[in-house]
Amino acid sequence: MTPSPAAKPAATGPVAVQADRGAGTVQTLLDGLRDADPALVLVFGARGDDLAGLSRGLREGLGPDCTIAGCSSAGEIGPAGYASDSIVAIGFPAAGFRAGAVVLDNLAGLPVSDWMAALRRLHESFAPDPRRSLFGLLLVDGIAGQEDALVATIDAALPSVPTLGGSAGDGLEFRRTTLLAGDAVMTNAAIFLLVETDLAVSEVTFAHFSPTETRAVVTAAIPDKRRILELNAEPAAAEYARIVGVPVDRLTPTEFARHPLLLRMGKRHHVRAISAVTEDRGLSLMSAIDTGTVLTVGRAGDLTQGFAEALESLPRPPLMVLGFDCILRRLALERAGLVQAMSDLFTRYRVAGFNTYGEQHSGMHVNQTFVGLAFMPAQDAAASPVGETGNPDAA
Structure with missing residues (x-):
């Protein structure tokens, strides 16, 4: 009698780790990420050359097969909610995720044809599995001012790939933002990540x-x-x-x-x-x-209730929500005395990410909006396609 094939282990959600900036940052992040064996790690919070040092330390601990990307921020969202002057790393386990990356440089020159060619090459070489969820993530220089043209280019080059992202921040200075791809730190550039997963994925958008x-x-x-x-x-x-x-x-x-x-x-x-x-x-x-x-x-309007309702409308409780949250929303929450209330919601729904200088969604660059991706267990062997939940004014 031929034995039945072993059931494939259920894919697990991304893992978020937060660390204070300092000598022990890399070790703290590795301690939280290593068991996940991540195929992709996103790093938010550090600035300038600090990003390169973090990347080198993470690569030594996680190995060369792990894709590492990140950017400076205007604030972080970690396991306990809003944070500042910290480092948040999010690991996407190799057991359920696959990722590829391309740098889109020279934003000031707007080399649209070159960007389109690079995006199409990435998609072709990635060879997506139609049985799995596929999406794009975009991290972009938040000072260069070219997000509108960039997201339109991505939408035209890869119309079948839903793409979300955030513009890198610089606290409230608005002077210089930095991005990380591998060990390279850069400005005047964007990083596009093509990600595939066994999990069901749903977009979450909210504007108040x-x-x-x-x-x-x-x-x-x-x-x-x-x-x-x-x-x-x-x-x-x-x-x-x-x-x-x-x-x-x-x-x-x-x-x-x-x-x-x-x-x-x-x-x-x-x-x-x-x-x-x-x-x-x-x-x-x-x-x-x-x-x-x-x-x-x-x-x-209301800063917290509508956000909670958007997350509660998800078809299943999320394993994690990757969030891109405009810094102006955070400032509004601070003025209203609702930072802790929002942090509690972030913790309840496992939201992790960063405060941005703008958000990318549905082929547009927007502001003062929360844009995210909720990762949920798939109901069957084939993961659900990327869907959307949220309020209608959040585009």
Whole structure:
């Protein structure tokens, strides 16, 4: 009698580990990651050359077959929720995951044809298994200002691959962000990861804003710098301050988070987040803008309940949720005194990731949004395709 083949072990979810920055960082991360035998490790939080040192230490402990990528952040999400000045590493076990990576460099030059060719080569060489879930992850320089063109390029080159991601951060400095691919640390670049898994995967999106009746027209802008010079034919900072009811000398990232500018596209509103008042009294944005654009002032709504509802609507409890959470959402939570409440939700639903300078989802670059991927046990041998849950205004 021929014995029945052994059942394939159930794939396990990603493992998140957090460590303080310092001499023992690498060892703490390795202690938490090694048993997972990861095929892919994402590292969030360190800056500059610190990323390269972390990568070398992790590679020595995990071996050359593990793909390592990461970026600097504006804050981290670890096993206990929100954190700052720490390192979060997420390991994707080789037993249930496979990953490939490509660097898309020279963002300033916009070599779109080269990017498309590199993405298609990666997809062809990866040879995805149609029985498994396939998705893309994007980490991108959050200062270079080319996310809109980049995500459109990825969507055009790999239209069948749902892709999410986040723009690297630099605390609240908005000066220089860094990315890690292997042992190479870089700026003015993006890292695209193609990932395949036996698990079911579902997108989770959430935005906590709604449009008001107040509108403004961009009457002068510098599109390639994402800068508004005039709103309603008035200096941009002064007019924005007037329509939101805040003195111009009190415009801070927290106020920008409370009063976002929204751009309507189809039936959805997308935040065109403000990062700073410029020296010429204009407004520096975190997404694309152009002269003639009509913007609507947004109103911040409930920051926690809707997020919990989005996660509760998942078909099964998640093993982990990889999260890209805009720094402006975190600032809004801090102002509302809800950081611990959100951290408790992150812990309950096993959310791990980082605070971004923008999020990528559905072929768009957006702001002030939570975008994530929930990993769940598959119901049968073939993992479910990537689905979506969340509120309709979070695109």
